[in-house]
Amino acid sequence: MEAVYDWFRVFYQDTGINLTFIYDSYDRNRLIDGFFMTIWLSVICLVLSMVIGVVGAWAQGARSIILRRVVAGYIEFFRNTPPLVQLYFFYFAIGSILPTTENRFGFEEPILGNFAWAVISLSFFAGAFNVEIFRSGVEAVPESTKEAAEALGYTRLQTYLYIVLPLAFRVCLPALNNNLVNLVKTTTLAYAIAVPEMLYMANQIWSDSVNVPEMMTFLLIAYVFLVGVLVWFMNRWERSMRLPGFG
Amino acid sequence: MRKWIKTTAAAAGIAVLASGLAVTGASADVIDDIRKRGKLVVGVKADYAPYGFLDSSGKIIGLEPDLAQDVADTLGVELELVPVVSSNRMQFLEQGKIDLMIATMTDRNDRREVVQIVDPNYYSSGTNILTKGKFAQWEDLKGAPVCGIQGAFYNRKTSEEYGATIVAFKGTAEALTALQQNRCVAFVYDDSFIVSRLGDEDWKGWSMPLPTIDDAPWGLAVKKGEDAFAALMAGMIVNWHTSGRILDLETKYGLEQTPFAKKMHAQFRGVNPSIER
Numbered sequence: 125m126e127a128v129y130d131w132f133r134v135f136y137q138d139t140g141i142n143l144t145f146i147y148d149s150y151d152r153n154r155l156i157d158g159f160f161m162t163i164w165l166s167v168i169c170l171v172l173s174m175v176i177g178v179v180g181a182w183a184q185g186a187r188s189i190i191l192r193r194v195v196a197g198y199i200e201f202f203r204n205t206p207p208l209v210q211l212y213f214f215y216f217a218i219g220s221i222l223p224t225t226e227n228r229f230g231f232e233e234p235i236l237g238n239f240a241w242a243v244i245s246l247s248f249f250a251g252a253f254n255v256e257i258f259r260s261g262v263e264a265v266p267e268s269t270k271e272a273a274e275a276l277g278y279t280r281l282q283t284y285l286y287i288v289l290p291l292a293f294r295v296c297l298p299a300l301n302n303n304l305v306n307l308v309k310t311t312t313l314a315y316a317i318a319v320p321e322m323l324y325m326a327n328q329i330w331s332d333s334v335n336v337p338e339m340m341t342f343l344l345i346a347y348v349f350l351v352g353v354l355v356w357f358m359n360r361w362e363r364s365m366r367l368p369g370f371g
Numbered sequence: 372m373r374k375w376i377k378t379t380a381a382a383a384g385i386a387v388l389a390s391g392l393a394v395t396g397a398s399a400d401v402i403d404d405i406r407k408r409g410k411l412v413v414g415v416k417a418d419y420a421p422y423g424f425l426d427s428s429g430k431i432i433g434l435e436p437d438l439a440q441d442v443a444d445t446l447g448v449e450l451e452l453v454p455v456v457s458s459n460r461m462q463f464l465e466q467g468k469i470d471l472m473i474a475t476m477t478d479r480n481d482r483r484e485v486v487q488i489v490d491p492n493y494y495s496s497g498t499n500i501l502t503k504g505k506f507a508q509w510e511d512l513k514g515a516p517v518c519g520i521q522g523a524f525y526n527r528k529t530s531e532e533y534g535a536t537i538v539a540f541k542g543t544a545e546a547l548t549a550l551q552q553n554r555c556v557a558f559v560y561d562d563s564f565i566v567s568r569l570g571d572e573d574w575k576g577w578s579m580p581l582p583t584i585d586d587a588p589w590g591l592a593v594k595k596g597e598d599a600f601a602a603l604m605a606g607m608i609v610n611w612h613t614s615g616r617i618l619d620l621e622t623k624y625g626l627e628q629t630p631f632a633k634k635m636h637a638q639f640r641g642v643n644p645s646i647e648r
Contacts, residue, residue, distance in 0.1 A: 150531055216545070220552045229504055229515055231553045238538070238554070315521075318538040318549075324521070328539065331522030334481070 142335040145342065151329050158325030159346065165242060165321055166308045166350070172247035173307060174300075177254025181262055181292075182284055184255065195255065202252035208313050210249060215241045215317040242314040250307040257299045261292030294370065297362045304358065305351050322346060401470055401597050402446070410449045413439035414469035417454035420567045421624035422475050434620045435473040438493070438591075441616070442471065442607055461486050464594050471593055471604070475563070478590035487595050489604040492588035493611060494563075495631035498525045499584075501550065501565045502557035503577045509533040509584070518546045518555035525585060529559050563629075570625045586631070613639040
């Protein structure tokens with residue numbers, strides 16, 4: 125490996141293209157950490173936002189008017205405010221009034237750190253869109269199909285879980301795809317509250333080595349790759365769920 | 372005969388001077404422009420107390436505005452202060468929006484390629500931490516979350532050499548808020564900035580306990596090619612150091628007298644600092 129690192133050092137001297145994140149072990153390690161932090165943050169938010177979407181779409185059709193109002197309020201709040209503002213709001217405003225725990229330096233630290241707030245904020249942000257996306261799928265299921273389930277003795281919840289949701293999923297997958305791709309890209313905003321994800325690390329590296337074009341190029345390629353993997357997976361899922369003769 | 376030689380020499384001197392001016396270009400002398408419009412425009416910080424900040428009436432005051440006033444007085448013109456920030460200060464100078472920049476700028480070689488930084492340096496600052504904890508040396512920060520500013524060059528050193536976990540934010544307001552909410556145990560930044568906070572009521576009980584590292588000089592700058600103005604400013608800086616003006620201003624704004632200002636004062640008064648020590 126040393127030979128490879130040396131080659132990139134010489135490459136820098138010859139061409140002026142400074143890829144510190146390859147030959148400098150400190151930069152390399154922190155960029156790798158950032159890369160995995162981005163993946164970790166994305167995966168958690170993807171899963172949580174889908175759970176929120178499914179539960180929210182169900183609650184939207186609930187009999188209780190209070191529950192329906194709560195979901196409507198939640199969607200309005202998260203869909204109508206910029207995610208960056210939400211992150212700042214949660215981290216600095218809400219985070220400071222929550223209980224604290226003493227850390228090993230004897231400081232009373234807020235109970236939720238920046239990573240936790242990033243997960244909460246981004247999941248609920250994407251979740252608000254997912255609720256609406258799932259609703260579009262749920263509403264696309266014909267009334268007669270639901271009546272047929274009712275006639276067979278399904279309860280409301282059973283109808284939702286076994287009849288409506290599987291069909292709705294197939295209808296709304298393309299829209300869901302879009303939103304999840306957006307979510308992965310939105311994780312970059314977490315650098316505002318100092319979550320050490322890929323953009324945060326890249327920013328620190330290019331500040332230290334003044335190699336902005338190189339780091340920007342790397343970031344672009346890395347996100348094309350990450351989003352590409354997600355899209356490939358979603359497409360496979362979409363194909364495997366295809367029902368002949370439906371949609 | 373002697374008179375003739377003198378006249379010829381003077382004429383030659385003027386010719387050399389004139390050719391020198393011709394080389395530097397038509398807009399070379401900003402001093403003439405300043406005199407003509409009767410106003411000197413200086414870019415200073417407005418968010419960096421006490422070096423440049425807003426008083427209760429919204430006027431920019433501070434150590435650097437006072438220095439700017441000295442320059443205006445010397446030229447016999449009015450002073451106009453323009454607030455600048457780190458990311459636009461050199462551009463303002465290049466675009467001619469300001470004649471002179473005195474804005475807490477660290478003197479670096481890559482900056483010398485963009486603007487004309489005047490020698491000698493007028494001030495200096497290093498890196499330290501603001502904390503209410505008990506830290507005696509940098510190594511005590513090992514494993515501790517330390518707030519910082521995104522892109523600051525000492526973040527790497529603080530984490531790589533001293534083992535701290537840097538939690539970096541976009542601006543000082545966010546970092547200081549996080550510090551007050553105990554999201555980090557210390558804030559690593561310019562010692563000059565930290566010193567200014569320590570005088571504030573909000574930061575009672577906080578301290579700057581570590582030895583300052585990475586002491587780096589500050590440079591004031593004029594537009595590239597303004598040699599005459601740069602020479603005048605060099606004279607102004609020497610004057611400030613010789614007269615102890617910088618030390619007086621530090622006292623006026625409640626700052627400790629910095630080692631750099633003391634050293635420069637001693638040096639320009641003709642005292643050899645190596646003997647005085």
